Amino acid sequence: MNLRIGSRGSQLALWQANHIAGLLREQGHSVEIEIIKTTGDRLQKVTFAEVGSKGMFTKEIEEALAEGRIDLAVHSLKDLPTELPEPFTLAATPPRVDPRDGFVSMSYANLAALPPRARVGTSSQRRRAQLRALRPDLEIVEFRGNVDTRLRKLADGQVNAILLAAAGLERLGRTDWLRERLDPKDFCPAAGQGALAIETRKKDTATLEAVAFLDHADTRFAVEAERATLAVLGGGCQVPIGVHCRMKFTERHKPPEEIIDEIFAVVASPETGQVVRVHHEAPCAARDPNAFGRHAAKMLLEAGARPLLAATPDVSQ
Numbered sequence: 001m002n003l004r005i006g007s008r009g010s011q012l013a014l015w016q017a018n019h020i021a022g023l024l025r026e027q028g029h030s031v032e033i034e035i036i037k038t039t040g041d042r043l044q045k046v047t048f049a050e051v052g053s054k055g056m057f058t059k060e061i062e063e064a065l066a067e068g069r070i071d072l073a074v075h076s077l078k079d080l081p082t083e084l085p086e087p088f089t090l091a092a093t094p095p096r097v098d099p100r101d102g103f104v105s106m107s108y109a110n111l112a113a114l115p116p117r118a119r120v121g122t123s124s125q126r127r128r129a130q131l132r133a134l135r136p137d138l139e140i141v142e143f144r145g146n147v148d149t150r151l152r153k154l155a156d157g158q159v160n161a162i163l164l165a166a167a168g169l170e171r172l173g174r175t176d177w178l179r180e181r182l183d184p185k186d187f188c189p190a191a192g193q194g195a196l197a198i199e200t201r202k203k204d205t206a207t208l209e210a211v212a213f214l215d216h217a218d219t220r221f222a223v224e225a226e227r228a229t230l231a232v233l234g235g236g237c238q239v240p241i242g243v244h245c246r247m248k249f250t251e252r253h254k255p256p257e258e259i260i261d262e263i264f265a266v267v268a269s270p271e272t273g274q275v276v277r278v279h280h281e282a283p284c285a286a287r288d289p290n291a292f293g294r295h296a297a298k299m300l301l302e303a304g305a306r307p308l309l310a311a312t313p314d315v316s317q
Helices: 011-026 059-066 125-134 147-155 166-171 205-214 217-233 289-302 306-310
Strands: 002-007 030-035 072-076 088-092 101-104 119-122 139-142 161-165 178-181 196-201 241-248 260-268 275-283
Touching: 002 011, 002 059, 011 030, 011 072, 011 147, 011 166, 011 196, 011 205, 059 072, 059 088, 059 196, 088 205, 101 166, 119 125, 119 147, 125 139, 125 241, 125 260, 125 275, 147 161, 161 166, 166 178, 196 205, 217 241, 217 260, 217 289, 241 289, 260 289, 260 306, 275 289
Parallel strands: 002 030, 002 072, 119 139, 119 161
Antiparallel strands: 072 196, 088 196, 101 161, 101 178, 241 260, 260 275
16 A cells, blocks of 8 residues: 655654654555645744644644545644544554653753753743743743754753753654653653654545554553543643653552553643642553543642643643
8 A cells, every 4th residue: 555644844753754654664555755844843933832832733734634645644642732623533653652851961960950040941831831840940941943953052052951852862863962851750741742643534444454553552541641631621732731641560560450550740830830730540450541631630620720721821722
């Protein structure tokens, strides 16, 4: 079968598209990649909050999918809106890699080692908010651009450190200055971080069958739970909400009925650093990702997250 993949043109996006293309070719398919420029790519000098995040990295790719110019799209899952337009479906979620945020610096060993008033670059409201909660003394600098651009700005001395997804650095082989991987219980990643999303048309049975082998059950459970939390709270990829689901292994070789799923979630204010955190566990035997994620959202709201959400500009629209 000939399959056409739609992808953004960044180095990381093309790595992801080529990775999936390679797996499909191993199954005997011929694969082409079409590069599509998105709204987020065109507006590099505008902050994410000013652009509005709903579909900023997916809209034009979905248009190509709807028109039949491509058969599937490969996204970073954290860029994909929690509600897909009617013609589309999340066809597969390949095995996730490291979901954590990475502390990147030429001079400092970890976040705690940064001196007062050090400059940290990030374009993420979620990272900005959690930085303010952990280190209110730091100066946080708006930082757009692809991975190479941000690393070059760091090397030029524009900031003392930057925060980037560890997964992206690993995929590009750019972990030289990755000093610390931030634990999700202290610094919660974005929903879907470290995971890829294969999006297709719902009724394209042939493509759905072709990509089915890419779907990884444990990754699918985790990201569906995370996206369920986000959906309840009304968050897009730039609202300061972190949520991370994983299996908890307290002992090796536990029987399946004793394995625990856990979810961490946080809502924080980018302006004040005020933060609400929750942690929830449940046996894997009772797996329902949507219920698990919705429960985490309910816990956040009951713990006082609603005023923080209400004070955040709605950048998901």
